Amino acid sequence: MLKKGSKLYSILTGSCPKCHQESMYFEKNPYxxxxxxxxxxxxxxxxxxxxxxxxxxxxxxxxxxxxxxxLGVAIFVISNVILNFPVKPTFIAIVVGIIVLMPVTARIARNIYINMFIHYDKNWKQNS
Incomplete structure (x- = not known):
């Protein structure tokens, strides 16, 4: 369960890494x-x-x-190892999966990166 105050909450929701009160983005929909x-x-x-x-x-x-x-490795394991797809459909699944999830990957990468430098402060109101 995601709780305010955790890095995972800020990363997955795109909220401010310091206070977790609002989205960092104008548009929440990455698509x-x-x-x-x-x-x-x-x-x-x-x-x-x-x-x-x-x-x-x-x-x-x-x-x-x-x-x-x-993501590419995960799609490979799912499609080739678990579902036993041949190589060509596995390659197509990897390419399609990466392209379809690119906006989500780009946002999550930004969220992870900023959370490496700015940390949650539960006393942000007093420190502001």
Whole structure:
């Protein structure tokens, strides 16, 4: 169960990593591709600045790469090892799965990356 105060809550919901009170994104739906990366500059509750430095989220590309590799391996294991698909349909499943889940992977990578640097503060109201 996801509870406020955990890294997993912030990562999966895209909420502010410091206070968990609001979404960092203008549009919660990652499949609205034109707004996929549009974020608020700061949290309206705790005033945490999301763009810590210029080009901060370029580092999320490395996280995205790792997530995409893990996703490809998971799809391979499910389709080839468990479902016994031949190689060609397995390859197609991997490509389709990665393309379909790209917006979710991109958002989760950003969420993981910012949560590596900003931590939850249960006393954020007193520290603001």
């Amino acid at each position: 609205n591709l034109k707004d996929l990366y549009k974020m608020h500059e700061t949290c309206s509750h705790c005033h945490t600045q999301y763009m810590i430095e210029p080009s901060f989220f370029y580092g999320a590309m490395y996280v995205s790469y790792g997530l995409t590799v893990a």
